[in-house]
Amino acid sequence: xxxxxxxxxxxxxxxxxxxxxxxxxxxxxxxxxxxxxxxxxxxxxxxxxxxxxxxxxxxxxxxxxxxxxxxxxxxxxxxxxxxxxxxxxxxxxxxxxxxxxxxxxxxxxxxxxxxxxxxxxxxxxxxxxxxxxxxxxxxxxxxxxxxxxxxxxxxxxxxxxxxxxxxxxxxxxxxxxxxxxxxxxxxxxxxxxxxxxx
Numbered sequence: 313x314x315x316x317x318x319x320x321x322x323x324x325x326x327x328x329x330x331x332x333x334x335x336x337x338x339x340x341x342x343x344x345x346x347x348x349x350x351x352x353x354x355x356x357x358x359x360x361x362x363x364x365x366x367x368x369x370x371x372x373x374x375x376x377x378x379x380x381x382x383x384x385x386x387x388x389x390x391x392x393x394x395x396x397x398x399x400x401x402x403x404x405x406x407x408x409x410x411x412x413x414x415x416x417x418x419x420x421x422x423x424x425x426x427x428x429x430x431x432x433x434x435x436x437x438x439x440x441x442x443x444x445x446x447x448x449x450x451x452x453x454x455x456x457x458x459x460x461x462x463x464x465x466x467x468x469x470x471x472x473x474x475x476x477x478x479x480x481x482x483x484x485x486x487x488x489x490x491x492x493x494x495x496x497x498x499x500x501x502x503x504x505x506x507x508x509x510x
Contacts, residue, residue, distance in 0.1 A: 353379030
């Protein structure tokens, strides 16, 4: 039986954060998920951590490749997607444990929507002082009903967070959306966002 969500986790030398990220995924209250971890040639303990977690949870799929960059890692992960919906989680981020349960409820209420974008919180540690702040985009006054990006283009002026969205798999496939495989993380993210909006 195919999962409802495929979660792509592109990984490169993020040993200090990876455990917390994976814990937040394997302990989700909504369990019908596939976790695709693309290890992009990490030289730290990421591979070891991934193997430990895959032994604990059969939903984790590890894909190893030599270091080809963020875009190449995500494109490789997209080829392993089995679910109806896709999300991308950065390995230095983590989610509330009911996040996918809420995503699932939102999709049930909006089955024809191709992309659902969520606000997020930023965790900062400046000189030992930890702060939790809402993202700039979460301060936007947007309707909680479906809309076209052309109605609220100002959304594109904020942090280009492709990892705060849930995407319908058929939408990604229909439009053959993928990442450029070149240096420069921000450029790859912005290009993907622009393709989504065309």
